[in-house]
Amino acid sequence: xxxxxxxxxxxxxxxxxxxxxxxxxxxxxxxxxxxxxxxxxxxxxxxxxxxxxxxxxxxxxxxxxxxxxxxxxxxxxxxxxxxxxxxxxxxxxxxxxxxxxxxxxxxxxxxxxxxxxxxxxxxxxxxxxxxxxxxxxxxxxxxxxxxxxxxxxxxxxxxxxxxxxxxxxxxx
Numbered sequence: 001x002x003x004x005x006x007x008x009x010x011x012x013x014x015x016x017x018x019x020x021x022x023x024x025x026x027x028x029x030x031x032x033x034x035x036x037x038x039x040x041x042x043x044x045x046x047x048x049x050x051x052x053x054x055x056x057x058x059x060x061x062x063x064x065x066x067x068x069x070x071x072x073x074x075x076x077x078x079x080x081x082x083x084x085x086x087x088x089x090x091x092x093x094x095x096x097x098x099x100x101x102x103x104x105x106x107x108x109x110x111x112x113x114x115x116x117x118x119x120x121x122x123x124x125x126x127x128x129x130x131x132x133x134x135x136x137x138x139x140x141x142x143x144x145x146x147x148x149x150x151x152x153x154x155x156x157x158x159x160x161x162x163x164x165x166x167x168x169x170x171x172x
Contacts, residue, residue, distance in 0.1 A: 001056065001091065003028070005106050012110025013117070015148070016132065020157035022164050024117075050167050051084035052117055056091045070136055072097065072112040075119035087116040101142040111137075111145050118152060121163040128153055 006028065014024045073089040089112050098108040111132065118133055119126060127135040131153050134141055144150040152160065 005109070006056075008104075008106030009109035009113060012107055013113040016111070016114040016151055017117070017160075019151050020160045022160060048084060048171065050164070050171060052120060053084055053086045054113060055086060055088045057088050058091060072108075073116040075116045075124065077124070078120065085120045087113065087120065089113055089116060097137075097142075101139070103142055103146055107145055108142075111150055114152075118156065118160070121160045122156055126156070128156065131156075 010024075010026045010028075014026070017024050070093075071090065072093050073087065076086040076088070078085040089109065091109075094109045094112050095105055097103075098105040101108070115132055122133065127133055130141075131144075132150050133152065133156060137145070137150075141150055151157075
């Protein structure tokens with residue numbers, strides 16, 4: 001994936017979270033997984049309690065997720081052993097949805113990332129009947145994404161802020 005597309009997707013996910021009152025900070029790792037792209041400083045696990053590791057899975061790895069064939073991603077429960085949480089986004093599926101909807105890849109990818117991080121904060125079954133946390137986005141949802149208003153519901157934003165505050169309180 002072009003780094004510019006990833007940067008735009010991160011910006012889109014960040015914009016969505018800013019509307020909840022939460023600021024995201026991104027550290028981009030090279031394919032080797034042990035260097036920050038911009039600075040070259042060594043980094044990697046261990047992760048802290050407020051860290052989320054985003055993994056963009058290739059087409060081959062996406063096919064391993066047979067249980068939810070239309071899913072754009074998967075948020076894994078946080079493990080105390082790992083320190084942080086892991087969010088998987090299926091790159092090929094976001095690319096296909098972007099093409100089908102005639103919407104930019106960065107826009108769809110950013111919304112998918114925000115949706116999956118939302119699951120970490122709201123729960124794995126936290127789908128809503130509308131908005132960003134809807135289980136499957138239809139044409140109306142994608143039109144809202146294009147306009148920039150496919151966001152968390154007000155109640156979800158309140159829970160997200162409370163979860164982030166609680167996590168930050170328990171950090172050293």
